[in-house]
Amino acid sequence: MEGIATIILAAGKGTRMKSELVKVLHPILGLPLLSYPIELSLSGIKAEKTIVVVGHQADRIQERFKDLKIDFALQKEQLGTGHAVLQAILFLHEFSGTVLILCGDVPLVKVETLRSFIDTYKENESTLSVLTAVVEEPFGYGRILRNSEGWLEKIVEEKDASEEERMIREINTGIFCVKAPFLMEGLKEIGKENAQGEYYLTDLVEIAKKKGLRCSAHIVADPVEVMGINTRVDLAMANEVLRQEKLKELMLAGVTIVDPKTTYVDRAVEVGKDTLLYPNCHLQGKTKIGERCIIEPNSKILDSILGNDIIIRANSVITESKIEEGAIIGPFAHLRPLSEIKTKAKIGNFVEVKKSVIGKGSKANHLAYIGDSFLGEDVNIGAGTIFCNYDGFEKHQTIIGNRVFVGSNVELVAPVKVGNDSSIGAGTTVTKDVPEGALAISRVKQKNIKKWNKRVKLQRKKSIKKKDL
Incomplete structure (x- = not known):
């Protein structure tokens, strides 16, 4: 596909893994977690640019993937997903196509799913689109709010959601398509007035709506594909x-x-x-x-x-x-x-x-x-x-x-x-x-000692007598 650049978010430590090793380097079927979204970008959708945002153990991650045609952006402080994407913008100054945002800890997404997502985003002429999933247990995930026509209206994080909003089962997977010019401008307007005190990438939806821009949500057929690895x-x-x-x-x-x-x-x-x-x-x-x-x-x-x-x-x-x-x-x-x-x-x-x-x-x-x-x-x-x-x-x-x-x-x-x-x-x-x-040949010459067994028997008798004394 032409006109696609990928940003992969991989700066987090992964505290719930209970490990000294950063989460995205944990092996899964013989490869680090991060290998899977990188492969999707390089070989699957053949992105023009692939940028990986790193933070914890950045040097180790860069060393592991140094032979691949990718760029690394450093997020020194983990101040939210919006802040993470902002670190990658430096590599996209001359890019005006679509930015695909992937998560470094989501390894099961199929290339066919991403292609369908990107095609739908383009057909809808959206400025921003999010890949979503409908799940039985949405706890912990951002909820998808749609308007009466089905267009994406807002994404509300779990801690900021009302009781009614928490009943929604359609969730944010963290995978986005965004037009590059809007992404660069919209990130400047993101604040951190929320329960987490972080810069949410999801706030881009409200920023786009205020500008009268179209936002859409595309539901993945199999929620397992967008399963994140936390433990x-x-x-x-x-x-x-x-x-x-x-x-x-x-x-x-x-x-x-x-x-x-x-x-x-x-x-x-x-x-x-x-x-x-x-x-x-x-x-x-x-x-x-x-x-x-x-x-x-x-x-x-x-x-x-x-x-x-x-x-x-x-x-x-x-x-x-x-x-x-x-x-x-x-x-x-x-x-x-x-x-x-x-x-x-x-x-x-x-x-x-x-x-x-x-x-x-x-x-x-x-x-x-x-x-x-x-x-x-x-x-x-x-x-x-x-x-x-x-x-x-x-x-x-x-x-x-x-x-x-x-x-x-x-x-x-x-x-x-x-x-x-x-x-x-x-x-x-x-x-x-x-x-x-x-x-x-270097053997010692064989020597056969005759009546050796009688010597052994005599020695045994002497040994028994000593024990009896």
């Missing part, structure tokens, strides 16, 4: 609405979700068609999953990229890793950050991988730690193998070539290199490089 209870409710929307979107795109009630997928996660998600899996952050994958129960995948035809067995944890086509992970596997699992490799149960590359077709089937390492193709890592990457001061790398066989219970003390086609015997501690094609 952690509200946050949980809104999170559930967005979670179910996300799962529905995935299922309609060809993803099978066995039990939507117990499947958790963040907003920014992408999942390819014909992938199967079992109950209680958590896909978080910027995770991308390809087609025809299987994610078994109780798995957690964060900020990772998975190719096609991958199987993640139950109870696996994957963080900031990359897994290529046809690989199998788990059960009970742990991929820590900067791990890369190549095509058709396998990481089995109780294997931990950290900052390592596991080559094509290589496998560590069980009970191993692989850290700060590079494994070539078709490598076998035996059970109980440990890559000793830390000397107490620094981390060191282990490099293993192609087609290497590492027996069980091996320790590789980095830095060390193992050449192609070599083998390492079970129980070996490797402290030196292993040449290509060689067998490395």
